[in-house]
Amino acid sequence: MSTPTFSIELTDRDRLIKAAFEAKEFAYSRYSNFRVGAALLTTTGEIIKGANIENASYGGTICAERTAFVKAVSEGKRSFTGLAVVTDVKSAISPCGMCRQVIREFCSQAMPILLVPADYEQRLAEGVADGGVKETCIGELLPDSFGPEDLDRPRTQ
Amino acid sequence: MSTPTFSIELTDRDRLIKAAFEAKEFAYSRYSNFRVGAALLTTTGEIIKGANIENASYGGTICAERTAFVKAVSEGKRSFTGLAVVTDVKSAISPCGMCRQVIREFCSQAMPILLVPADYEQRLAEGVADGGVKETCIGELLPDSFGPEDLDRPRTQ
Amino acid sequence: MSTPTFSIELTDRDRLIKAAFEAKEFAYSRYSNFRVGAALLTTTGEIIKGANIENASYGGTICAERTAFVKAVSEGKRSFTGLAVVTDVKSAISPCGMCRQVIREFCSQAMPILLVPADYEQRLAEGVADGGVKETCIGELLPDSFGPEDLDRPRTQ
Amino acid sequence: MSTPTFSIELTDRDRLIKAAFEAKEFAYSRYSNFRVGAALLTTTGEIIKGANIENASYGGTICAERTAFVKAVSEGKRSFTGLAVVTDVKSAISPCGMCRQVIREFCSQAMPILLVPADYEQRLAEGVADGGVKETCIGELLPDSFGPEDLDRPRTQ
Ligand SMILES: [Zn+2]
Ligand SMILES: [Zn+2]
Ligand SMILES: [Zn+2]
Ligand SMILES: [Zn+2]
Numbered sequence: 001m002s003t004p005t006f007s008i009e010l011t012d013r014d015r016l017i018k019a020a021f022e023a024k025e026f027a028y029s030r031y032s033n034f035r036v037g038a039a040l041l042t043t044t045g046e047i048i049k050g051a052n053i054e055n056a057s058y059g060g061t062i063c064a065e066r067t068a069f070v071k072a073v074s075e076g077k078r079s080f081t082g083l084a085v086v087t088d089v090k091s092a093i094s095p096c097g098m099c100r101q102v103i104r105e106f107c108s109q110a111m112p113i114l115l116v117p118a119d120y121e122q123r124l125a126e127g128v129a130d131g132g133v134k135e136t137c138i139g140e141l142l143p144d145s146f147g148p149e150d151l152d153r154p155r156t157q
Numbered sequence: 158m159s160t161p162t163f164s165i166e167l168t169d170r171d172r173l174i175k176a177a178f179e180a181k182e183f184a185y186s187r188y189s190n191f192r193v194g195a196a197l198l199t200t201t202g203e204i205i206k207g208a209n210i211e212n213a214s215y216g217g218t219i220c221a222e223r224t225a226f227v228k229a230v231s232e233g234k235r236s237f238t239g240l241a242v243v244t245d246v247k248s249a250i251s252p253c254g255m256c257r258q259v260i261r262e263f264c265s266q267a268m269p270i271l272l273v274p275a276d277y278e279q280r281l282a283e284g285v286a287d288g289g290v291k292e293t294c295i296g297e298l299l300p301d302s303f304g305p306e307d308l309d310r311p312r313t314q
Numbered sequence: 315m316s317t318p319t320f321s322i323e324l325t326d327r328d329r330l331i332k333a334a335f336e337a338k339e340f341a342y343s344r345y346s347n348f349r350v351g352a353a354l355l356t357t358t359g360e361i362i363k364g365a366n367i368e369n370a371s372y373g374g375t376i377c378a379e380r381t382a383f384v385k386a387v388s389e390g391k392r393s394f395t396g397l398a399v400v401t402d403v404k405s406a407i408s409p410c411g412m413c414r415q416v417i418r419e420f421c422s423q424a425m426p427i428l429l430v431p432a433d434y435e436q437r438l439a440e441g442v443a444d445g446g447v448k449e450t451c452i453g454e455l456l457p458d459s460f461g462p463e464d465l466d467r468p469r470t471q
Numbered sequence: 472m473s474t475p476t477f478s479i480e481l482t483d484r485d486r487l488i489k490a491a492f493e494a495k496e497f498a499y500s501r502y503s504n505f506r507v508g509a510a511l512l513t514t515t516g517e518i519i520k521g522a523n524i525e526n527a528s529y530g531g532t533i534c535a536e537r538t539a540f541v542k543a544v545s546e547g548k549r550s551f552t553g554l555a556v557v558t559d560v561k562s563a564i565s566p567c568g569m570c571r572q573v574i575r576e577f578c579s580q581a582m583p584i585l586l587v588p589a590d591y592e593q594r595l596a597e598g599v600a601d602g603g604v605k606e607t608c609i610g611e612l613l614p615d616s617f618g619p620e621d622l623d624r625p626r627t628q
Contacts, residue, residue, distance in 0.1 A: 026547045030619065032345070032372060034308055051545040053573075054372060056619040057410035058346060060572045061372040062533065067545045070538040074522040076497045088312035096303045096371035097258030101531045102524075104254065118313040140300060144293065146253045148501065148527045151191055155245035156275040183390045187462065188503070189529060208388040210416075213462040214567035215503060215525060215532040217415045219376065224388045227381040231365040233340045253528035258374045259367075305344065305370040348622055402626035410617045411575065415568030432627040450615065457611060460567045465505055469559035470589040 007112045008082045016041050017116050020084040023049035023064065030054055036064035040072055041082040048072040065099035069106060080107055086116040092134035100142040109139030164269045165239045173198050174273050177241040180206035180221065187211055193221035197229050198239040205229040222256035226263060237264055243273040249291035257299040266296030321426045321449065322396045330355050331430050334398040337363035344368055350378035354386050355396040362386040379413035383420060394421055400430040406448035414456040423453030478583045479553045487512050488587050491555040494520035494535065501525055507535035511543055512553040519543040536570035540577060551578050557587040563605035571613040580610030
């Protein structure tokens, strides 16, 4: 069986997905009981992990993806080459709209976003070459997006 | 010149777009100076208007689209057939990811969303049949979305 | 038994509290099952009702109090004299911090905020003069608050 | 001149305040131009830094304090003994309501919160023993707070 070609180099892809699983362990998902882990790969090969941190107000909840981004950016890292997201669900779960908007602020349209099923390791063991990972990007997840440059457009008033 | 066919019936489309312009007048956009108006059409033909209401904390800001939705839903209206959004920019400006996620909660994938340029009336006067309106829907704006049913999926843990 | 003196005139107080109970009926509290109703009194005697509108993303949730405020402000009403909040809990439940920040944007420090227990009517019937309502204000709920004027302060950089 | 007594031990207090200043350097405050740094002290003496990370949608903005909290909690640190916050303003600036609600989720009512003026170092050099720091706590900043236990209260419906 031939190895598939991935847009993130295989070693990094493995590290990134493993990091997302590790990140999930620290979810504070007291209200939804829906744990999410995210891992962000920087251009220098560093990985930053995030988990969902919920809040009694519900509206104060911050998702795993946004946690990873604010962690990275608040440490001066603003250049990314990949994001992996995993939950406890055996199918690829997609980021919410708020997270897509934050990804939009910092990433290129084509940066790979890996949506990882909870049984990824088992699928790999069963010979599924990509482990059931769904690869997408913000260009696909938030088409025709609102962004920083829109705030600078000339206005009629 | 032939009249184009619109997915929202012409009279309603006109009312909806006019309402979005009216809504914009009440924007509280003290921090961005970026006014947005939204109008939501219910299945019974009612129109609910929303404007962006900003907050000194920035994070507490609620966009025009979400204002329209919480207004409607808090009055028991949960069935919608169209949304129009307008800003002070002469091009169609798209909803942010947070608003897309709220639209996702209450609307069908194909419900028409009209992105209206600020110079809509002038374009109509100049003979542009659709006034430069860009029509889209949440299926297009938030593909492969996260939604209520995802929280109910079986989990490995 | 003597009638207590209320900071909101008795007729308005009654209308406002009744409106908060009515508002609660339209809560969209699918995830928390925690219904909240809010009612906002304008200087012209109008009442605007809000309910909590939750979202699958949790973070996209908008509370009853904020719903009432964005409804009012998006209709050009920015001058308020009272707010009432009620839940399904038999004790006075206080607004979350996000709502306090939005109240802060539009209300005076001393504007009465009435926290109404779910069994208010029963308590009135039992002769409790104030129905168990707890009266407070944003000066008390968000002391030493961050506000619009802070963004305008001179900066060292 | 006698040294004042601080609720956080002097060495930790110094480290914490310095960390908040360092954190501020990484603010992504493109829209408000209002930089904020925060530093959180854990019970094991570790310090976690946060900065405000803004977003074109405004509502997607995450403050410095919340950034510090989600960083810490997503790394398994949930036990804190102090928080310091600094901006570019020469007076103590207080957390917004959203941040107060997140602090409320993880901290005791009395945990010291240090609001640090931008000219702290200069004031120290001028002999102001506390450098102009204003000390408070979440019990003071979010009195009568809404919290996790409220969601568990018995309901009438
Ligand atoms: Zn999210
Ligand atoms: Zn929006
Ligand atoms: Zn609230
Ligand atoms: Zn804040």
